[in-house]
Amino acid sequence: MATIGFIGLGNMGGPMARNLAKAGHAVKGFDLAPAALEAARAGGVETVDSAELAARGVEAVFTMLPAGPQVRSVYGGPDGASGLLAAADRGTLFLDCSTIDVDSARAVHAAAEAAGHLMVDAPVSGGVAGAEAASLTLMVGGSEAAFARAEPLLQAVGKKAIHAGGAGNGQVAKACNNMMLGICMLATCEAFTLAEKQGLEPKVLFDIASAASGMNWAMLNHHPLPGIVETAASNRDYKPGFAAAMMHKDLKLSQAAAASAGVATPLGAEAAQLYTLFVNGGHGDLDYSAIVKLIRGEG
Numbered sequence: 001m002a003t004i005g006f007i008g009l010g011n012m013g014g015p016m017a018r019n020l021a022k023a024g025h026a027v028k029g030f031d032l033a034p035a036a037l038e039a040a041r042a043g044g045v046e047t048v049d050s051a052e053l054a055a056r057g058v059e060a061v062f063t064m065l066p067a068g069p070q071v072r073s074v075y076g077g078p079d080g081a082s083g084l085l086a087a088a089d090r091g092t093l094f095l096d097c098s099t100i101d102v103d104s105a106r107a108v109h110a111a112a113e114a115a116g117h118l119m120v121d122a123p124v125s126g127g128v129a130g131a132e133a134a135s136l137t138l139m140v141g142g143s144e145a146a147f148a149r150a151e152p153l154l155q156a157v158g159k160k161a162i163h164a165g166g167a168g169n170g171q172v173a174k175a176c177n178n179m180m181l182g183i184c185m186l187a188t189c190e191a192f193t194l195a196e197k198q199g200l201e202p203k204v205l206f207d208i209a210s211a212a213s214g215m216n217w218a219m220l221n222h223h224p225l226p227g228i229v230e231t232a233a234s235n236r237d238y239k240p241g242f243a244a245a246m247m248h249k250d251l252k253l254s255q256a257a258a259a260s261a262g263v264a265t266p267l268g269a270e271a272a273q274l275y276t277l278f279v280n281g282g283h284g285d286l287d288y289s290a291i292v293k294l295i296r297g298e299g
Contacts, residue, residue: 001025002153005054005061006045007074007084008098009036012124013064015131016097016157018043020062023156030054052087060093060153067249068104071096075108090116093149097138097157099123099250102168102175102257105141109167118146121167122154123174127242135159139177141170175257178250182271182288184218185247189292192225203228224292233287244291245284248275 001024006017009031021027021044029045031037037047048054051074055061065071077083094112105121112119120142130136136158140147147163154161164173195205202225223229233241251272258265278294
């Protein structure tokens, strides 16, 4: 069993830290929110007073932070020469499970390597329910050596960890995956709205599309209309499993990656624009499937 630091104990990081403790690892955690610290302590995590303290004297450090600027700041400190990388013992393994821009991920990888550490970027898929159930899918970027060290720890928080290649490739995989998810959700919303307006019952279209070429994961698991898929957020007044604000963030990251690579992604760009309208309209705290309201003209 390992001694692990964990920085970022919110909706995703908190359950992940608790699952590491449940698996028998000694976990030291830090978060800025007192409620997150209290929940972590109740789940067997020792809490400390700073991110740097969580990174000292441990074999590995997990981070789950909001965005690229926070990751850069926490890893390098305000001056770029302090933070987690300076606080940790040489050879510490860092696992950043945040969803951030590719350029930030690769910059932090380079800084970790220069400081004598191993690192993986390992953004997750599966939402809060997946974090709580330790059933996340992790998309992992980094060297073969770093992945080999990280994989046993990742198994305590997820059902599958897939090595996507070199530094930053986990973030590339996450951006591409969620761009496809956002596009598929919008296509599902449009198709079911059209069907209903033309007199075809949504459940009938679902039965047809589920066995035909229109089948997609968003439709099967997160259907935007209630009464069709039992576990869908649409049956809970769109209480989020994956919030529209998070989809909006991921689509913006996909477009930043596309711009950096000089790749045209017109459908991804349109999806980002539609989620911008939806989130700016005050609906960011609803499930991402609630964008059907925008497609149906319901506000």
